[in-house]
Amino acid sequence: MSVIELEHASKTYPGGVRALWDATLTIGPGELVAVCGPSGSGKSTMLNLMGTLDRPSEGRVKLLGHDMATLSDRRLSAVRAHWIGFVFQQFFLTAHLTAAENVATRLLYLGVPARGRIMAAHEALERVGLGDRLTHRPHELSGGERQRVAIARALVARPMVLFADEPTGNLDTASGAGIVDILWKLHEEGTTVVVITHNTDLAEALPRRVDLLDGRLL
Ligand code: ADP
Ligand code: ADP
Numbered sequence: 001m002s003v004i005e006l007e008h009a010s011k012t013y014p015g016g017v018r019a020l021w022d023a024t025l026t027i028g029p030g031e032l033v034a035v036c037g038p039s040g041s042g043k044s045t046m047l048n049l050m051g052t053l054d055r056p057s058e059g060r061v062k063l064l065g066h067d068m069a070t071l072s073d074r075r076l077s078a079v080r081a082h083w084i085g086f087v088f089q090q091f092f093l094t095a096h097l098t099a100a101e102n103v104a105t106r107l108l109y110l111g112v113p114a115r116g117r118i119m120a121a122h123e124a125l126e127r128v129g130l131g132d133r134l135t136h137r138p139h140e141l142s143g144g145e146r147q148r149v150a151i152a153r154a155l156v157a158r159p160m161v162l163f164a165d166e167p168t169g170n171l172d173t174a175s176g177a178g179i180v181d182i183l184w185k186l187h188e189e190g191t192t193v194v195v196i197t198h199n200t201d202l203a204e205a206l207p208r209r210v211d212l213l214d215g216r217l218l
Contacts, residue, residue, distance in 0.1 A: 009059035032187035034203035037212030085154030089169035124152035144175030
C-alpha cells in the first residue's frame with residue numbers, strides 16, 4: 001500500500017500558468033523523501049496537491065489508495081486534519097502559549113479531551129527531544145527548538161504523513177542539522193516524511209530525492 005500517489009497530475013492555474021506537468025510519483029510507508037527544485041519549479045504546487053490543499057487540473061492524487069477527487073471539500077479538510085501534519089519555514093507558534101500548549105492546541109480541533117491533549121503533547125515533545133522544555137514560551141526557545149515544537153505539533157495527531165516545507169530555511173547550519181537528525185529519527189520510527197526544499201544539500205542528506213524543474217519531475 002502506498003501512502004501518496006500522484007498519477008499524471010498536472011496543475012494549471014487560472015490565467016494559464018502550468019505549474020506542474022504530468023507528475024507521477026509513489027511514496028511508500030515510512031519513506032523520507034525530498035522534493036527538490038529551484039524557486040518557481042512547482043514545489044508549493046506539488047505540496048498543495050499532495051497535502052490536499054488544492055486539487056489537480058488533470059490526473060489523480062491518492063492517499064492510502066483513496067482517490068482525493070471523490071471527496072468533497074469538507075471531507076478533504078477532515079483528511080487533512082486526521083492524516084496530515086504540516087511544518088513550515090516560519091514556525092507559526094502562538095507567542096503567549098507554552099510549548100506544550102502550542103502542541104496540545106492541535107488536538108483541540110480534533111475533539112480530544114484536555115487530559116489526553118496534555119499527555120499526547122508531552123509525548124510528542126519528548127519524541128523531538130524537548131521533554132525538558134514543556135513550559136517554555138517561543139521567545140524562550142532557540143530557532144531550532146521552535147521548529148522542533150512545530151514538528152511535535154504536526155506529529156501529535158499521529159498523521160500518516162508529515163510534510164515539511166523548507167524546515168531548515170530559517171535556521172543556522174547547526175540547528176538545521178538538528179532538524180535533519182529528527183526527520184531521520186522519525187523515518188527510522190516508521191513515519192512517512194516529505195521535505196519540500198530548494199536546498200540541494202538538505203535534499204542530498206535524505207535517503208530519497210526527487211527533483212522538480214519547470215513543473216516537471218526529473
Ligand atoms: P515553487 O514552490 O517551486 O517556488 P510554485 O509551485 O509556487 O513553485 O510555482 C510554480 C509556478 O506556478 C510559478 O511559475 C508560479 O508563478 C506559478 N503559480 C504558483 N501559484 C500560482 C497561482 N496561485 N496562480 C498563478 N500562478 C501560480
Ligand atoms: P512558500 O512556498 O512561499 O514558502 P509557505 O511555506 O508559507 O509558502 O506555504 C506553502 C503552502 O502551504 C502555501 O500554499 C500556503 O497556502 C499553505 N499554508 C501556509 N500556511 C498554512 C497553514 N498554517 N495551514 C495550512 N496550509 C498552509
